[in-house]
Amino acid sequence: MSYLCDxxxxxxxxLPPQARPPEDADALFLIYAVLMRAKxxxxxxVDVHDAWAAWMETRNPGHPALVPFDSLDESTRLADLPYVQAIHAATRERARPGRSG
Known part of the structure; x- marks a missing residue:
């Protein structure tokens, strides 16, 4: 496995237990890994939604949430927050002394 898979x-x-990633979301989490490394x-x-939208475009181009983040209703926007928090937590963990990556 690669560093991006790690x-x-x-x-x-x-991710908190209440977060429910889509099934077969390995490719989505690879995009999130790139986001983490880049930002x-x-x-x-907004970044998390854009990454999800790029991934969803290949799976279901008619999905109703394939709109700019600002066009989403509040509950849909809030669904992205656990992923932002998980990326931030992973960023902090990866930056700890003695951790490679």
Missing amino acids: DARLIQSH GLGVTD
Whole structure:
């Protein structure tokens, strides 16, 4: 497995139990891993939604949430927050002394 797979698993490990990632979301978490490496603690809910939208475009191009983040209703926007928090937590963990990556 690659370093991106390791980062994707790290992000998943920081999701709260109530977060429900889509089934077969390995590719989505790889995109989140790239976001983490590129932006770290600067990752926003807009970034997470955009990453999800890119992934969803390949799975269901007619999905109703394939709109800009600002066009989403509040409950849908809030669904991105646990993923932002997991990416931030994984970023902090990866930055700890003695952790490679």
